Amino acid sequence: MVKYKNNHKFFGGIFMAKPYTGVSIETRDFRKARIIKELGSGGQGTVYLVDYDGKKMALKWYHETTFKSIEQRQQFYDNLCKNIDNGPPSDDFLWPKDITNITHGSFGYIMDLRPDRFKELSVLLVGRKARFKSFRVTVDAMLNLVNAFRILHNSGYSYQDLNDGNFFFDPDTGECLICDNDNAAYEGNVTGILGKQRYMAPEVVLGQKMPDKYTDRFSMSVILFMMLMYLHPLEGEYSTPACMTAENEREFYGRAPIFVFDPEDGSNPPVKGVGDHAAAIWSELPEYLRKAYIRSFTKGSMTFENGGYKGARLVEREWLDVLLRFRNTICRCPSCGNEEFVSSTDAVCAACGDELPLFREIKLKKYSMPVYPGMLVRKAQLYECPEREALDPVFEVVGTEGFPGRDYIVNVSGETWRCITSSGAERLLAPGERMPAKAGIKASVFGAEFEII
Amino acid sequence: MPAFGTSIPRKVMTLFLLVDCSGSMAVSGNIGKVNGAIEEMIPLLRNISDENADAEIRIGVLAFSSGCRWIGGGVQDLDHFQWTDMKASGLTDMGAAFRELENRLSRKEFMDGAAGNYAPVIILLSDGEPTDDYRSGLAVLQHNNWYREAQKIAIAVDKASIQTLSEFTGNIETVLSCNGQKEDLKHLIVNVATVSSKMQSRSQTAGTKVDEKEIADQIRRQQEDKKKQVISELAHMIKERGEASVDGNTAAEIESYLAKVGVPSGNDLEPTYKGLVAHLKSLGGSTGTPAGGANGTAAASASGKTKAKVADPFADDNDW
Numbered sequence: 001m002v003k004y005k006n007n008h009k010f011f012g013g014i015f016m017a018k019p020y021t022g023v024s025i026e027t028r029d030f031r032k033a034r035i036i037k038e039l040g041s042g043g044q045g046t047v048y049l050v051d052y053d054g055k056k057m058a059l060k061w062y063h064e065t066t067f068k069s070i071e072q073r074q075q076f077y078d079n080l081c082k083n084i085d086n087g088p089p090s091d092d093f094l095w096p097k098d099i100t101n102i103t104h105g106s107f108g109y110i111m112d113l114r115p116d117r118f119k120e121l122s123v124l125l126v127g128r129k130a131r132f133k134s135f136r137v138t139v140d141a142m143l144n145l146v147n148a149f150r151i152l153h154n155s156g157y158s159y160q161d162l163n164d165g166n167f168f169f170d171p172d173t174g175e176c177l178i179c180d181n182d183n184a185a186y187e188g189n190v191t192g193i194l195g196k197q198r199y200m201a202p203e204v205v206l207g208q209k210m211p212d213k214y215t216d217r218f219s220m221s222v223i224l225f226m227m228l229m230y231l232h233p234l235e236g237e238y239s240t241p242a243c244m245t246a247e248n249e250r251e252f253y254g255r256a257p258i259f260v261f262d263p264e265d266g267s268n269p270p271v272k273g274v275g276d277h278a279a280a281i282w283s284e285l286p287e288y289l290r291k292a293y294i295r296s297f298t299k300g301s302m303t304f305e306n307g308g309y310k311g312a313r314l315v316e317r318e319w320l321d322v323l324l325r326f327r328n329t330i331c332r333c334p335s336c337g338n339e340e341f342v343s344s345t346d347a348v349c350a351a352c353g354d355e356l357p358l359f360r361e362i363k364l365k366k367y368s369m370p371v372y373p374g375m376l377v378r379k380a381q382l383y384e385c386p387e388r389e390a391l392d393p394v395f396e397v398v399g400t401e402g403f404p405g406r407d408y409i410v411n412v413s414g415e416t417w418r419c420i421t422s423s424g425a426e427r428l429l430a431p432g433e434r435m436p437a438k439a440g441i442k443a444s445v446f447g448a449e450f451e452i453i
Numbered sequence: 454m455p456a457f458g459t460s461i462p463r464k465v466m467t468l469f470l471l472v473d474c475s476g477s478m479a480v481s482g483n484i485g486k487v488n489g490a491i492e493e494m495i496p497l498l499r500n501i502s503d504e505n506a507d508a509e510i511r512i513g514v515l516a517f518s519s520g521c522r523w524i525g526g527g528v529q530d531l532d533h534f535q536w537t538d539m540k541a542s543g544l545t546d547m548g549a550a551f552r553e554l555e556n557r558l559s560r561k562e563f564m565d566g567a568a569g570n571y572a573p574v575i576i577l578l579s580d581g582e583p584t585d586d587y588r589s590g591l592a593v594l595q596h597n598n599w600y601r602e603a604q605k606i607a608i609a610v611d612k613a614s615i616q617t618l619s620e621f622t623g624n625i626e627t628v629l630s631c632n633g634q635k636e637d638l639k640h641l642i643v644n645v646a647t648v649s650s651k652m653q654s655r656s657q658t659a660g661t662k663v664d665e666k667e668i669a670d671q672i673r674r675q676q677e678d679k680k681k682q683v684i685s686e687l688a689h690m691i692k693e694r695g696e697a698s699v700d701g702n703t704a705a706e707i708e709s710y711l712a713k714v715g716v717p718s719g720n721d722l723e724p725t726y727k728g729l730v731a732h733l734k735s736l737g738g739s740t741g742t743p744a745g746g747a748n749g750t751a752a753a754s755a756s757g758k759t760k761a762k763v764a765d766p767f768a769d770d771n772d773w
Contacts, residue, residue, distance in 0.1 A: 123506075196656055226506075230460065244569055280455040351456065
């Protein structure tokens, strides 16, 4: 980092090092942002509440020292301008909306305020101030994150700094909000930000590569593992020295990372008393999800050599497949409220011992899953739809109070389904209507078929 | 399934405060400021810790005078932090503190985080020369790997020898000096503790180590920024009163302005200048023409009040 130089500039008529309450700052679009108060300060800059053309918005103002050179600052500034001009990839991004002129050694950008219901991922992982409501909401949150990155990456961007401080979720619904989009850049452009240790891909840690879409995907799989397992995938017995130094970090996250559940290398299992919870969850995970994690953290996909990877990391579409399927195996025990991962109708609640009221399965093209109230099937689970519609609902299952197994499938797709009843008759199901989860019924919508068995 | 709802395992980052509790700390009243600082930093540290998925922060306070002792018995977590004010009397047995710290900087003793530890932060605060053989104590401590990896910062209060304290930190740049009568010692301690803990308890960019000089620099910068910010805001307030302009933006000018309007100067500790701020606020409404909100002319005209006394209508927006 550049040493601080005592070169305070003339600021708003007064010698200042950073903006303060009351100052108005002009933006590139000739609007004014008047600073109301400071909201928080971090490594890169300070965020202020501002009055922007009569609307309350946020201004992130960079510390002068964030930029190593005037060239880097200009590069960063130009990149932000480009992002603003392009507009947000989707509503999941708290995207820059306007930018101030470069003045007094630095600049800032304007964005919407983050609603209070969204909590930082690090806060949710610590679980002291807020936490996800359930496994199911957690998986919904993971899905929203993956989907947002699918859209971002397919729009040509890479994010370059995925870590636990940049993602915010509503812990009750799983909705996500991706912040700090100032690092996002078109593929091939680098912003000079490497990311945060523990989340960076090994090849970035080692300096073999600058962040890009592929390194984003590694960071994303670390986050997808931590959100579900409450453990870092590379932190086990081997990689937990008494004192974690910078040299150690380079070793355990860069040169020789080992997955805690690597089926071919058992040298880094979760630390006893620390990773027990994760080990218990791991043993319950369905095979396809375990495979996805293993593929993400196998030595091959963590090794970058001769310009390529030895193993392929999952692309977002693959994660969507895995997580959409997994999401619909998380069933809540009606007796005690415990959540179970169910793979067939033959399931017992581990907490209270009750048999779970699962009677039917829905058969999709590639697999089937037990029917239970609360399941929600989305477009991407059935067919190849446009990216932005991937998480749109197709049907949900509702139960009947006091009648276990009397479940109904509600058409929430907005399209009429063509169905064949259990007796073989043709029948249509209009949007909003429901049909019983009765064996033998077949339905088709969006060119996909499913059957109740 | 295991029940949902857990916390991610975190490493531990311990903040050690080695506090000089010799008699002179009582005479100057500085011990009260240190006690106040520790009480006030706890909720701030807890907040930093609760939002940090990398590490949990713990704190250990070692008071040294004639001998040394751990307040609360040793390292404590922030949820169960027990605090009794330190009393100052006796000698400055800094060497004894170094030996005691060396004994405890061990995985079997205080550095027992189940998920591992980050290197600690050690802050040494003193207002005088050690009275024991501190060099032999320091020599022992210097062989301890935790000490070597630690971020070491010293606060030299009043007449403390910066040279001596730099032997502990290993670098003169990481000794911050503070004149207890002129500067806000409590503010400085809280700032050093929170900034260093925040930086040291987070995973960093690849292969870079948090540099203690950087921590010290950041604190100096923040103190400087704060000072400038408060002075600027005060100058702004005076300007809004519409009766005088404070061009140079120095504390002295603001003081002389206050004297001119009949307010005595008080305890104006840098960098927050609480006295100045309080005095200016005590003036209440303007004796001249109020200019409305903080954005000066715009607010004034919007509220229908006169803008006659504002000489330059764009003074506030200069260059923006």
